[in-house]
Amino acid sequence: MSDKLKDAKIIFVVGGPGSGKGTQCEKVVAKYGYTHLSSGDLLRAEVGSGSERGKQLSAIMQRGELVPLDTVLDMIKEAMIAKADVSKGYLIDGYPREVKQGEEFEKKIGAPSLLLYIDAKAETMVSRLMKRGETSGRADDNEETIKKRLDLYYKATEPVIAFYEGRGIVRKIDSEGAVDVVFSNVAKAIDGLK
Ligand SMILES: Nc1nc2c(ncn2[C@@H]2O[C@H](COP(=O)(O)OP(=O)(O)OP(=O)(O)O)[C@@H](O)[C@H]2O)c(=O)[nH]1
Ligand SMILES: Nc1ccn([C@@H]2O[C@H](COP(=O)(O)OP(=O)(O)O)[C@@H](O)[C@H]2O)c(=O)n1
Ligand SMILES: [Mg+2]
Numbered sequence: 001m002s003d004k005l006k007d008a009k010i011i012f013v014v015g016g017p018g019s020g021k022g023t024q025c026e027k028v029v030a031k032y033g034y035t036h037l038s039s040g041d042l043l044r045a046e047v048g049s050g051s052e053r054g055k056q057l058s059a060i061m062q063r064g065e066l067v068p069l070d071t072v073l074d075m076i077k078e079a080m081i082a083k084a085d086v087s088k089g090y091l092i093d094g095y096p097r098e099v100k101q102g103e104e105f106e107k108k109i110g111a112p113s114l115l116l117y118i119d120a121k122a123e124t125m126v127s128r129l130m131k132r133g134e135t136s137g138r139a140d141d142n143e144e145t146i147k148k149r150l151d152l153y154y155k156a157t158e159p160v161i162a163f164y165e166g167r168g169i170v171r172k173i174d175s176e177g178a179v180d181v182v183f184s185n186v187a188k189a190i191d192g193l194k
Contacts, residue, residue, distance in 0.1 A: 004081055005109055009089035009193070012096065014160060015118030017149040018129035020175045020182060024118060025091045027183045032190060035083045038093040042075045043067060044138075062139050064148030066156070069101055077109055098156040099163050114193055115164045116186060117172045122150055124176060 011034070013021045025036045043061060047054040053071075060067050072095060080090055092112070096102035106112075120128075126146055133141030140149065164170050171189035175182045 004084045005077075008080070008084070008087065008110060010110055010112040011089065011091050011190070012102075012112045012115040012164070013091055013093040013118065014096070014115055014157060015175065016120065016122070016125045016153045016157075017146065018125040018132065019118040019120045020128075020179070021093045021118050023179055024116070024173075024175070024183060024186050025093050027179075028091055028186060028190065031187065032088065034089045034091050035080075035087040036091045036093060037076055037079050039072050039076060039095040039097075040093075042079060043072065046075070058139070062145065064140060064145040064152060066097055066152065069104055073101070073104055073108060076105075080109065096157075096160050097152075099159055102160055102163060112164070112169060114189065115161070115170045116189060117161050117170055118175045118182075119172055120175045125150065 013025055015021050022038060022041075025038070028034055029036050043057055047058045047061070057067050057071070076092065076095060080087075083090075092105075096105060129141050129146050130143070132138070140146070161170060171192075173182060173185050173189065
């Protein structure tokens with residue numbers, strides 16, 4: 001465990017591609033002042049830098065596959081440490097993607113006190129992502145990659161939720177409705193934290 005992050009309050013935000021994780025995290029930042037770290041955004045920033053590592057990441061992400069665990073975890077940890085002195089807590093969005101990622105996070109950083117499970121139907125997620133793809137500029141917001149991201153989500157990421165359910169820290173949030181309705185339930189889950 002890292003000293004600087006020893007007592008940090010950590011919330012994992014998990015859900016399928018396009019379920020609305022980023023949308024809800026923005027609202028949590030506005031209301032609670034938490035630090036939002038989207039693993040996908042961190043990776044896209046590395047791709048955008050044009051570095052050699054970014055080029056390798058870009059290819060993996062375009063295929064809808066997972067980048068190596070250590071790469072993502074190091075990026076998250078670095079970003080957390082950079083905010084350690086001012087942060088009230090962290091929203092870790094889009095991580096863990098598989099049980100092993102969660103285990104490594106806990107070894108290197110710390111344990112989450114809550115897992116927000118943002119849940120929407122597959123067809124809802126696909127249609128949101130197709131719509132977002134019209135303007136997002138994201139190379140992975142296309143039909144073929146969306147399908148792979150979804151498949152991988154059900155195979156690798158859903159077991160993460162079951163893993164943390166065993167610890168009683170999962171709060172399932174139905175995200176089929178309007179953004180503000182979803183957020184009222186997210187806020188209830190966070191208010192329940194002590
Ligand atoms: N109707 C409705 N649309 C939403 C809601 N949340 C998000 N959206 C839309 O769905 C799309 C995806 O939302 P994001 O917040 O980017 O989803 P994400 O889970 O971060 O997706 P990834 O970054 O692909 O993992 C966006 O274009 C949003 O406008 C919601 O609660 N209700
Ligand atoms: N922890 C993570 C997060 C993202 N990624 C990669 O980054 C891509 C985009 O992640 P994201 O969280 O922004 O979006 P979704 O795939 O959840 O819609 C994923 O499809 C993976 O290729 C990863 O490998 N590991
Ligand atoms: Mg996102």
